[in-house]
Amino acid sequence: MxxxxxxxxxxIGCENCWNICPMDVFRFDYKEKKSIIAYPENCxxxxxxxxxxxxxxxxxxxxxxxxxxxxxR
Amino acid sequence: MTADRADHYQARLQELKxxxxxxxLKTEYHCDVLVVGxxxxxxxxxxxxxxxxxDVIVVDKGTPGFSGMSAFSSSHQWFDADFGDDLDACLKEMxxxxxxxxxxxxxxxWAKYSKMIAGRLLEWGILTQYPSGEDSGHYVDGDWRHDDLxxxxxxxxxxxxxxxxxxxxxxxxxxxxxxxMITDVLEQNGQTVGAIGFHVPSGExxxxxxxxxxLCMGGGSxxxxxxxxxxxxxxxxxxxxxxxxxxxGKEFDDFHFCASYAPGNVLSCNSWQYLENIWxxxxxxxxxxxxxxxxxxxxxxxVPRINACLNGLMPYARTDTVKSTGRGKSSSEDxxxxxxxxWTSPLPKGDAYGAAVxxxxxxxxxxYCGIDDLEGKTSxxxxxxxxxxxxxxxxxxxxxxxxxxxxxxFCSVQGYIAGKAASKYASSSPLTEPSEELLxxxxxxxxxxxxxxQGFSPNWARDQLAAMxxxxxxxxxxxxxxxxxxxxxxxxxxxxxxxxxxxxxxHELRLVHEMYHKTLCAEMKLRASLERKESRGYHYRADYPYxxxxxxxYIAIEKGDEGMRTRQIDIKPxxxxxxxxxxxxxxxxxxxPGESDSEILSRRSAQQTLPDDHLPEKQS
Numbered sequence: 001m002x003x004x005x006x007x008x009x010x011x012i013g014c015e016n017c018w019n020i021c022p023m024d025v026f027r028f029d030y031k032e033k034k035s036i037i038a039y040p041e042n043c044x045x046x047x048x049x050x051x052x053x054x055x056x057x058x059x060x061x062x063x064x065x066x067x068x069x070x071x072x073r
Numbered sequence: 074m075t076a077d078r079a080d081h082y083q084a085r086l087q088e089l090k091x092x093x094x095x096x097x098l099k100t101e102y103h104c105d106v107l108v109v110g111x112x113x114x115x116x117x118x119x120x121x122x123x124x125x126x127x128d129v130i131v132v133d134k135g136t137p138g139f140s141g142m143s144a145f146s147s148s149h150q151w152f153d154a155d156f157g158d159d160l161d162a163c164l165k166e167m168x169x170x171x172x173x174x175x176x177x178x179x180x181x182x183w184a185k186y187s188k189m190i191a192g193r194l195l196e197w198g199i200l201t202q203y204p205s206g207e208d209s210g211h212y213v214d215g216d217w218r219h220d221d222l223x224x225x226x227x228x229x230x231x232x233x234x235x236x237x238x239x240x241x242x243x244x245x246x247x248x249x250x251x252x253x254m255i256t257d258v259l260e261q262n263g264q265t266v267g268a269i270g271f272h273v274p275s276g277e278x279x280x281x282x283x284x285x286x287x288l289c290m291g292g293g294s295x296x297x298x299x300x301x302x303x304x305x306x307x308x309x310x311x312x313x314x315x316x317x318x319x320x321x322g323k324e325f326d327d328f329h330f331c332a333s334y335a336p337g338n339v340l341s342c343n344s345w346q347y348l349e350n351i352w353x354x355x356x357x358x359x360x361x362x363x364x365x366x367x368x369x370x371x372x373x374x375x376v377p378r379i380n381a382c383l384n385g386l387m388p389y390a391r392t393d394t395v396k397s398t399g400r401g402k403s404s405s406e407d408x409x410x411x412x413x414x415x416w417t418s419p420l421p422k423g424d425a426y427g428a429a430v431x432x433x434x435x436x437x438x439x440x441y442c443g444i445d446d447l448e449g450k451t452s453x454x455x456x457x458x459x460x461x462x463x464x465x466x467x468x469x470x471x472x473x474x475x476x477x478x479x480x481x482x483f484c485s486v487q488g489y490i491a492g493k494a495a496s497k498y499a500s501s502s503p504l505t506e507p508s509e510e511l512l513x514x515x516x517x518x519x520x521x522x523x524x525x526x527q528g529f530s531p532n533w534a535r536d537q538l539a540a541m542x543x544x545x546x547x548x549x550x551x552x553x554x555x556x557x558x559x560x561x562x563x564x565x566x567x568x569x570x571x572x573x574x575x576x577x578x579x580h581e582l583r584l585v586h587e588m589y590h591k592t593l594c595a596e597m598k599l600r601a602s603l604e605r606k607e608s609r610g611y612h613y614r615a616d617y618p619y620x621x622x623x624x625x626x627y628i629a630i631e632k633g634d635e636g637m638r639t640r641q642i643d644i645k646p647x648x649x650x651x652x653x654x655x656x657x658x659x660x661x662x663x664x665x666p667g668e669s670d671s672e673i674l675s676r677r678s679a680q681q682t683l684p685d686d687h688l689p690e691k692q693s
Contacts, residue, residue, distance in 0.1 A: 005088060008088075008089075020136050020138075020235075021135070022134075022135040022140040024135075024252070024273050024580050027092055029089050029092050030092075034089055036090075036092070037088050038091045042532070044339060045339045045340055046144075046343075047339060047340030047344070047347070048144065051226050051340075051348065052226070056223065060340060
């Protein structure tokens with residue numbers, strides 16, 4: 001379970017994901033004005049980035065990715 | 074999976090290269106009061122200290138409003154005598170439901186401040202009410218893939234309470250810094266002189282010189298089977314332990330109930346709870362409802378959880394949805410009473426609560442401030458603690474039997490009181506400069522994992538620890554054997570693995586420090602669980618499946634000369650109820666598995682003397 005990228009072109013550079021992720025999953029490229037899913041292995045699937053993504057560039061996956069700490073409940 | 078392979082996640086392959094993050098321009102700050110962590114407790118502590126005239130700085134490991142557990146609160150309770158709330162009934166429920174070790178003095182303190190605090194939060198816009206998902210037309214079936222969650226958030230974005238955290242800090246001209254992980258309080262000559270940590274994205278050391286520090290950093294828990302554990306890093310317990318402060322309540326520290334297995338997707342379980350307003354609750358405890366509530370909340374959830382572990386977990390029916398129908402609604406029937414209870418749109422839940430991020434058994438453990446403390450003042454001069462998992466006030470005793478929405482209000486009250494007290498202390502204390510030797514030692518310790526080239530990945534280590542601590546025989550159905558076996562493995566891990574965990578980036582530096590904290594708390598939890606040779610509330614010992622009133626105490630873990638030390642702290646007689654009362658009258662709510670068959674219990678009910686070898690050794 002983690003955040004995924006649906007379409008990088010849709011990222012409008014609002015910085016919401018980078019600013020609000022409690023797990024430090026994101027970075028931001030100030031030159032390209034795009035966010036980066038830098039450390040998805042630490043995504044805790046809270047979905048705050050997905051819900052607050054203004055360009056709808058981010059998505060959410062039901063697939064487990066490696067270290068996902070939420071792989072089972 | 075190896076650390077190298079982790080670099081090639083599909084999610085990351087499509088992304089731009091990870092850039093280096095600029096270091097903060099300013100890395101050293103001075104203030105009267107430093108507030109560490111800005112959830113319910115931190116926000117209220119900061120504003121209260123500022124109102125009292127202090128220069129306040131707020132730091133948070135994430136961003137205020139969005140980090141920790143506060144971002145996921147879905148209800149808020151307050152005590153309101155004007156609408157007939159019955160304090161005596163509330164106290165009785167706390168006493169019986171939390172099995173006679175709840176701190177009733179802190180409960181009274183809460184009742185005194187509760188309504189005023191809720192009024193402030195209403196004024197700040199945090200508790201503003203707006204249409205629910207169902208009423209707004211964005212709800213489809215409670216499945217996050219079908220519901221228009223983002224459309225709903227965008228329509229009501231102006232009400233998003235998380236943004237109100239920063240708006241409130243700005244309104245009171247309180248400077249705040251995000252993404253700062255505080256790793257230690259600076260102690261010099263027995264006095265707090267500030268705190269130190271680092272800017273998480275860049276790894277830059279950050280020093281805060283302060284007259285007083287309030288820790289509002291939350292806590293953590295080891296989830297029974299892999300609940301999201303991201304924020305469960307026990308940062309304040311680590312700091313408290315390092316400075317010789319007692320940590321209590323670890324044997325009760327656990328997540329809410331779960332007796333099924335399913336994908337642990339927080340978003341799917343919490344979507345509408347996260348997006349809708351915070352529901353206003355309270356006033357639902359009346360004398361005649363006490364036993365029914367206690368049975369409903371504790372008995373019907375706790376025992377099935379234990380049985381589910383003993384018998385095996387059930388598959389989780391994802392399609393089921395459950396609507397909250399006014400839980401926590403006031404009994405006053407007065408239209409002016411705002412406390413309408415919880416009405417969250419239906420969510421898929423089954424028997425499992427929806428995994429709020431970092432949530433633990435609320436208000437049952439943390440740094441202990443003394444039996445008479447009512448402000449969160451620790452025994453280290455200049456250091457206060459407030460909030461869930463941080464202040465071990467034990468207001469919840471063993472079971473967290475409180476009405477819906479208690480925690481968010483209680484943490485706010487604790488923060489407010491601590492903010493006033495720390496500010497008053499700061500007004501009469503000079504600012505002491507930490508010595509260069511102290512700062513240098515702290516800096517080296519913080520950065521060491523970045524400088525070590527060979528070792529273990531913090532992500533790998535985290536999974537090892539989770540595998541050791543998550544099984545039900547460690548957290549839910551404990552025995553002397555299961556606890557000792559696990560303790561032996563944890564000690565091996567502590568000595569052989571933890572010192573060798575390395576950070577390949579500033580991001581991983583945070584994870585390494587969190588592993589230090591988690592491992593320490595794993596050991597604390599095991600030792601506290603071994604010490605309490607009885608069953609009470611969330612602490613079920615299959616080898617001692619009954620309540621034993623010799624354990625009407627708190628189990629404290631402290632740093633000793635030769636490792637961890639455990640001791641029992643007696644509690645106030647008036648919190649214990651009628652100790653000599655018949656066992657079955659005194660514990661009427663539920664029976665632990667095996668309790669009725671217990672030989673010792675049979676002897677007790679026949680009023681025979683307990684065997685001497687059964688009695689715990691009392692310590693001061």
